Amino acid sequence: MNKEEYFIKQFSNNKIIGDDGAFIDGFVYSMDAFFENVHFKKEWMSLKQIAYKSMIVNISDAIVMNAIPLYALLSVAIPKSYTNEDLKELVKGFKKAAKKFDIQIIGGDTISNEKLDISITIISKTSNPVLRSGVKKNDLICHTGILGSCKEDLQKLFENKEVSKKSKFIKPKLKPYFFYEIAPYITASMDISDGLFFELEKLSKASSVGFEFFNEIDESIGSSGEEYEILFSFDEKNLEKINKIAKKHKVDLNIFAKAIKGKYRTACKNHHF
Amino acid sequence: MNKEEYFIKQFSNNKIIGDDGAFIDGFVYSMDAFFENVHFKKEWMSLKQIAYKSMIVNISDAIVMNAIPLYALLSVAIPKSYTNEDLKELVKGFKKAAKKFDIQIIGGDTISNEKLDISITIISKTSNPVLRSGVKKNDLICHTGILGSCKEDLQKLFENKEVSKKSKFIKPKLKPYFFYEIAPYITASMDISDGLFFELEKLSKASSVGFEFFNEIDESIGSSGEEYEILFSFDEKNLEKINKIAKKHKVDLNIFAKAIKGKYRTACKNHHF
Numbered sequence: 001m002n003k004e005e006y007f008i009k010q011f012s013n014n015k016i017i018g019d020d021g022a023f024i025d026g027f028v029y030s031m032d033a034f035f036e037n038v039h040f041k042k043e044w045m046s047l048k049q050i051a052y053k054s055m056i057v058n059i060s061d062a063i064v065m066n067a068i069p070l071y072a073l074l075s076v077a078i079p080k081s082y083t084n085e086d087l088k089e090l091v092k093g094f095k096k097a098a099k100k101f102d103i104q105i106i107g108g109d110t111i112s113n114e115k116l117d118i119s120i121t122i123i124s125k126t127s128n129p130v131l132r133s134g135v136k137k138n139d140l141i142c143h144t145g146i147l148g149s150c151k152e153d154l155q156k157l158f159e160n161k162e163v164s165k166k167s168k169f170i171k172p173k174l175k176p177y178f179f180y181e182i183a184p185y186i187t188a189s190m191d192i193s194d195g196l197f198f199e200l201e202k203l204s205k206a207s208s209v210g211f212e213f214f215n216e217i218d219e220s221i222g223s224s225g226e227e228y229e230i231l232f233s234f235d236e237k238n239l240e241k242i243n244k245i246a247k248k249h250k251v252d253l254n255i256f257a258k259a260i261k262g263k264y265r266t267a268c269k270n271h272h273f
Numbered sequence: 274m275n276k277e278e279y280f281i282k283q284f285s286n287n288k289i290i291g292d293d294g295a296f297i298d299g300f301v302y303s304m305d306a307f308f309e310n311v312h313f314k315k316e317w318m319s320l321k322q323i324a325y326k327s328m329i330v331n332i333s334d335a336i337v338m339n340a341i342p343l344y345a346l347l348s349v350a351i352p353k354s355y356t357n358e359d360l361k362e363l364v365k366g367f368k369k370a371a372k373k374f375d376i377q378i379i380g381g382d383t384i385s386n387e388k389l390d391i392s393i394t395i396i397s398k399t400s401n402p403v404l405r406s407g408v409k410k411n412d413l414i415c416h417t418g419i420l421g422s423c424k425e426d427l428q429k430l431f432e433n434k435e436v437s438k439k440s441k442f443i444k445p446k447l448k449p450y451f452f453y454e455i456a457p458y459i460t461a462s463m464d465i466s467d468g469l470f471f472e473l474e475k476l477s478k479a480s481s482v483g484f485e486f487f488n489e490i491d492e493s494i495g496s497s498g499e500e501y502e503i504l505f506s507f508d509e510k511n512l513e514k515i516n517k518i519a520k521k522h523k524v525d526l527n528i529f530a531k532a533i534k535g536k537y538r539t540a541c542k543n544h545h546f
Contacts, residue, residue: 029379035384107292
């Protein structure tokens, strides 16, 4: 068990913890850290891109719970060396994401620090949350998009190679309209931030199911983190509806497994550097 | 203008930012960072004390807005060197504060980092928020408790001297029951985190008033930060009621100024180290 799991386990008397966000009385509350040298290196992205991505990875949590993000709180620790121009770039990134998803930045905290460390809280609204615990036996298991490029790009960045400006690692692409439309027809969902294998382990735990894979999934696919694609499950009877919605929104679907009795554990190590 | 102010100003089209928390539709959302080497050094306090204080400084924001804290989200960056025992101590501190104020810890994020950096979001409820913008001309200006000991204790800690275990710097003492009872009779409030002079500057800005001081306030008092005493204003007609409530809760009141037309600016430098 790593430290993160151990720490969270200390709060495990609390049933709310365990989804991308906490659902309470029609609201979803989620919070994610985006820290320099943990989630990014400053050489990899512009300040605007860093701020934008820090918002997007948080907004992703809201979307995959079928919640509409409303408000954001930002805790931003800023290196002393940053100029006002640097701060403006950061603000541009935060505002760009807020504008795109119609979110109001309502407050937070800023402090002076050695490195750029961002924590964000998103407050969202939903009348019908989709949780991780809803997978039923025989449900189909599916993820959006093509996995693997984020791991490749991360490797390139470590080797000081360039990555495409369109890299999902730099600029994750969320699919809110697609997701809100399939939400009534699915049983569980979460985003792929730590890598498919790790998310499947969490899904297995939350829903008490195992998975029967249709094809073997290569580690280069299953351990690619920060994809921010959507992992979800649904009853086969809704396959046609979901396929139609995916087509409409030009979203690739990859149905790769079926839920079975049992439990799934990955042997892979966590990707965090 | 320091970086913090500059950064916040970039969002200043947003009228909600400017109080200890953001009041929206009956809820107050507040978020504060509590970072190693910014707000504390690890030699100064036990991990339990650090976690406890990180919660208390956040809960303080809710109380001074007349809101009842309900939920907390924790973003905790944990040094790789920490043992499971260390994590248990941290959890004890978070849980102690949560229990004391009947708050549910509903989620957050944990990551591995070089130092212990905590950001906390508190979600609170109020039907009648008290803001910073409510000071009226001729209102009396008051703070609870005796100021100055936190600056002294901080100085001692920097000199590697011991401070009392009861030090307010280590363990701030909030006054929720006193505050909720005076709330209907006051016009504005905030907590004293950056020091009285700085809070007065914020109060002046938010309420467009100046202050006439009854006595000169020494810098050792006015620039003592992290006091978590309450600064508030009220109409003189409520003086007797407020005095009575203070007596009942054994809270010291220090009525030190009167709101006048004008504007207040401090010449002191911010206390953050």
